[in-house]
Amino acid sequence: MALLPGRYRILAYRGFHDLPRLMLVTDSASKHWVLDCPFEDERDDYAPVYRVLAVDAGAAGPAEIWERHARGLLLGVGVLPVNRLQFDETRRASFILT
Numbered sequence: 001m002a003l004l005p006g007r008y009r010i011l012a013y014r015g016f017h018d019l020p021r022l023m024l025v026t027d028s029a030s031k032h033w034v035l036d037c038p039f040e041d042e043r044d045d046y047a048p049v050y051r052v053l054a055v056d057a058g059a060a061g062p063a064e065i066w067e068r069h070a071r072g073l074l075l076g077v078g079v080l081p082v083n084r085l086q087f088d089e090t091r092r093a094s095f096i097l098t
Contacts, residue, residue: 002077003033003052009094012062019082019091021046022069024055024062032059034069037082049079 008027013020021037032055037047053074059065068074085095 002054003027003080003097005097007094007096008033010092013092014066016092017046019085019087023050024065025095031055032057032065034065034074035080036069046082048083049081050085051076052078052080 004027006028008025010020010023010025011032012024013022015021020035021039023035025033025035027033034053034055035050036053037050039045040047053069054077055065055068055074059068065074080097084098086098087095
């Protein structure tokens with residue numbers, strides 16, 4: 001897993017069911033990541049983990065990053081259990097990874 005414990009800021013998100021299910025986040029070193037927690041039809045629920053995808057340093061912004069994600073162009077670097085993220089009160093601005 002490429003994400004280290006600490007605070008992450010949510011730059012943009014798509015899909016929200018109790019918490020963001022697809023997020024563009026940044027860490028304290030300004031590296032960007034996509035966290036994707038897709039709905040799993042066979043479970044009839046969302047996955048218990050986020051897939052962690054690395055974002056190239058040259059990406060222009062959320063629209064381009066969502067497009068790259070949709071086309072499968074982001075590098076998967078691991079998974080992260082949903083229960084390791086402690087979201088802020090709004091669940092939309094930041095989280096702490098424990």
